[in-house]
Amino acid sequence: MNTPRVLFQFDTDDQPSTFDGVVAVDAGVDHLFRHGSVTPENVASLVHGAMFTRGAKALRSTAIFIGGTDVLAGEQLLSKVTSTFFGPVRVSVMLDSNGSNTTAAAAVVTAAQHCSLMNCRALVLAGTGPVGRRVARLLGRHGCDVRIGSRSPQRAEQAAAEISVGLKDSSIHGVSTAGDDALQAAMAGCQILIACGAAGVTLIEQTTLDTAADLKLLIDLNAVPPAGLEGVEPTDKGRRDARERICYGALGVGSLKMKIHRRAIEHLFACNDAILDAEAIYALGETLLG
Amino acid sequence: MNTPRVLFQFDTDDQPSTFDGVVAVDAGVDHLFRHGSVTPENVASLVHGAMFTRGAKALRSTAIFIGGTDVLAGEQLLSKVTSTFFGPVRVSVMLDSNGSNTTAAAAVVTAAQHCSLMNCRALVLAGTGPVGRRVARLLGRHGCDVRIGSRSPQRAEQAAAEISVGLKDSSIHGVSTAGDDALQAAMAGCQILIACGAAGVTLIEQTTLDTAADLKLLIDLNAVPPAGLEGVEPTDKGRRDARERICYGALGVGSLKMKIHRRAIEHLFACNDAILDAEAIYALGETLLG
């Protein structure tokens, strides 16, 4: 009998996500241990159950998934989980609170399909949130000249500084997006525009969007009408608009996001020491393209 | 690989029912996601996990079961769950809070085995509660002349009016069952008597019961002594008493109830848009008879 694949689902919300649960079993997990209300304070003994129940060879058949709507809480949980391990006594862990990592990976993999990131400039709208930061960092790591947009230029610059830490030769800057003039300035010279805003909030209107001469690719990660980028539909998946710009909506990048999520879950069981945060998940996403 | 069958168990109690869980896995569910303390307020995001994780063909491999001891809370949850779906993006749902639907279906299927419902009159004792209402409505839908009994005639008439909504040509009336005279009047002309009262409460005594000349079938859904219908044992399963009346107790209809429950769970995975409330569950129960 093979050792069954057990995934611990640690969710920072009261009710553990059913979404993450279905993806896990569709990725081949045999037993899913679903926990809500997991915190840095109560997680250590739950992690011990992964560390001390199976021998060295079988450790790779246990893994941990961290989810929930609060990405910051998920990041703190990931930190506590990995610090509980010692030496080879560890299991693989994935963080995808609020779908942040798989969404960011899917957006940037999609961008890389259409643009050479090394030679591009991108504007990430609502770039100071957890998805925006991940998108910006992934773009920056792959050589893209990145602008992080926020209504508050101070927050934009702070986010840019924080996510630039540890990146060599990257160019990530904060820009203001408060008002049409600022938006136009922010879009100048950008080929890529990715909107990472809250559900149902329009970040930029069609008329303003149409002033940007260089835009080739529009990705809107908001699935709830009205659109984050006016004119982009949630179901857009490579559609060319009237100006020949390639458009993707949230559902349009959704199927790739789901594939990346399942692929990442599968990868957890390939070894016992993977830590799947934004960059590792992006790397898995790249392997999914033909 | 076939898509695994995932059932979301939404329970309105703190601890999700183990009873409903065992029936689910015995009906072939591969993965059971068990949630307690589910409310109309927190259920929408849990439902999204059913709607947005699988493609159109695989949607039928996810389903939702609603349970818990509070039938009213379950009904409210069912309403919220079905209103969260849109268009074809939906999964099958079953409501069986407190076993109300499977119990009512088993009682009425049992009654239909022994009596032609079209030509019968039935008295439903404690008919204003969730099981009683379901029993009365199922009987009424199949042409039975139904009397809903309650110690309060106002409550009885109100329940009769509420459950008659949408039924054509049905005859459902409220009657008082406060005192022996009222009980005797209520039983006059009835071939069927079904007791749906609380556990361990006797609703009618043997001597009163013996005054009813036309009774052919006694069904007592209370499993906890003393009996709801004095003289009927929980294990009675078609026993004829001294007056040749056919008797069923709660355990006597229990095996059919369990078969209906399992059959209903199986049916959830036959399509992605079933809503299994009292009538649909009754229809499944009918198919189980040889």
Place this chain on the structure above:
Amino acid sequence: MNTPRVLFQFDTDDQPSTFDGVVAVDAGVDHLFRHGSVTPENVASLVHGAMFTRGAKALRSTAIFIGGTDVLAGEQLLSKVTSTFFGPVRVSVMLDSNGSNTTAAAAVVTAAQHCSLMNCRALVLAGTGPVGRRVARLLGRHGCDVRIGSRSPQRAEQAAAEISVGLKDSSIHGVSTAGDDALQAAMAGCQILIACGAAGVTLIEQTTLDTAADLKLLIDLNAVPPAGLEGVEPTDKGRRDARERICYGALGVGSLKMKIHRRAIEHLFACNDAILDAEAIYALGETLLG
């Protein structure tokens, strides 16, 4: 189709133990129903879900595991669970709160491998706690002359009296271990020393330990440095120290403990009426030796 093996995991802590969960699935459980915050007040209806869902032959495919960090709470839960059963309507139950039963069984099976318990004297340090009491009772049942050590001689004697109840011809006594003189007196004539103290607390220092002339076997169940018995390492597994004493640490008895735990879970499904507390689990442990 075989009836799937369902284990109800009743945990007295808020978060049900992942450790116990992994061992269960590694022992062949098909579906694990994990419940936290289980109390004597809310457990009865959860037990009903085991009793009333499956027919007589299939009852053995449902079982109950009681765990959590609080052994006393677990014992109270076991009592409530078994009193909920009636007649043949029951399922097998195992208690292993805080690993107390499997740990005690592993320690005493290990001791019996090296010493003839019938002809030995043993000192159980921190013997008034739940693991210590189980170790002492198992030793006493097998003919060992047992001393229960505690810093409080009153508590030691009370524990000795309590666990002697129902044991014939056993010799279990309480002794003081407060201070080096008391420890030396307590160890006099003992071949076996088993430390059952709290994590990271040294119960006896090397110099004191070395005054005991008769000791042949040292077992320290504390896995967290510093050692409970100074000089014994957690990983010791039959190591002979400078005085030719055989040493076991917590990890050294851990692999046997895990085997016993898995074996006990498997045994739950061999019948529908096993109650696996300390002695039954010890008996299963004995069968594991070649």
